[in-house]
Amino acid sequence: MNVPESEQWLTTTKGRIATDGYSWMQAVHWAYKYSGFTTLCSHGPQSVNESTLLVAWHLSQLDPCRPGIGYLIRRTRLSERTVQYHLGLLREIGLLVYRAKGTRVADEGGQASEFLLTIPPAFDEGVHARTGPSEQYIRALHGIDPAGMSLMKRLARMARRAVRRPVKRSAGRPVSAPRACTPMGVGCSTSSPTGTSTLPSESKLASGKHSSAASKKSPVAKTKRSLNAVGRRYQLANQLIIQVPWLARANTQRIAWIVRHVADAGWTAIEVMAVVGQEDVAQRVHRPSGFLAARLRGATELYNTPERRAAIVTWWQDSRRAEQGRHTEWDGQWQAPSSRAVARQVDTALSQLQAVTPPEDDHPGYEAGDDGLVDLQQLTRDEVIDLRAAAQKDPLLIRTTIAACGEHYARRLFSNRLVDQLLRLTGTGRLVLHGGLA
Known part of the structure; x- marks a missing residue:
């Protein structure tokens, strides 16, 4: 259940992106009450507690989710080290991933890290959620099985309650944290940090209807203003x-x-x-x-x-x-492209991959198999490591291999992890492959 640092990024996470802050807070309360999570770190808090809920609530109100440590210190009244501990807990349990990591440039000033709110696979298993592939959110929630209905209703009630500050940090009475407002100060922002405003919350999928007790009892809900x-x-x-x-x-x-x-x-x-x-x-x-x-x-x-x-x-x-569909792998034999310019590039790539070099310094060349491709068993372990290191620096090498030799051949040569990262980064504007070479 503990997520390693290599999977705490948008490109490597196994969780799904939360559609709104309210649904994400349901997963945070699940981690607090029912997950039994314990961190592998030897110092700081060992599990999710009330301070973690307070930090998470402030994160759910930000759009985009790019909090500075100083901002969280002012809003939560926690120490800098405590805020950092709880951010690490949320990342380790799979509730936060990096979209862009912050910088510390002495001359230009540091930039805060940008996060995405995610829901770990352990939550979907715990509440018996049915998920499926999604073009925008990695995976999408399709429904809740009857076995998880009662638990989802309890989590929905917990997420609606006001998050209170710890007693030792409060001024003698519980104080509800204010909502983050738009830059012009015209009201509270209702947009989601990871989704559009038209997507329903997961509580609606769980119960089939929306009936909020807070909206009937709380005077704040009655006086809430709409956006101008x-x-x-x-x-x-x-x-x-x-x-x-x-x-x-x-x-x-x-x-x-x-x-x-x-x-x-x-x-x-x-x-x-x-x-x-x-x-x-x-x-x-x-x-x-x-x-x-x-x-x-x-x-x-x-x-x-x-x-x-x-x-x-x-x-x-x-x-x-x-x-x-044009980029999806098809069944059948590969056909040459119709464009002459693309055909020349493919021919050049094929000639480089299929060429049998003459022996130099008593090192024999690579022999091609019946399919015309170089048999990967002829490569040594050091050569495979060097090729994967080059592909990690230049993802275009993987694209060229897929176009020339097929995706199956590229996965055998560069590993499923590097190919999956490249395919998931397609269209996001980012081409940085993370992780080691194992």
């Missing part, structure tokens, strides 16, 4: 920054100003992504805000009805499925 126009702009900007790879480092205020027209017209994030994705994106976007503004110029006049926007979303989703 400025808040909706910032909400749409945050969702785009999370879901569009080339907007990952864009300024939220600038993006909110650019999307003000489409936000005021009631556009959703997927509608904006469909309009922007009509044309291929450049290999490198120097000014994401300017690129987005150019793609959205005149969009409100062209797609001025919900029907037109729904049609462009359907077309965009179909094109993405077709693109994914």
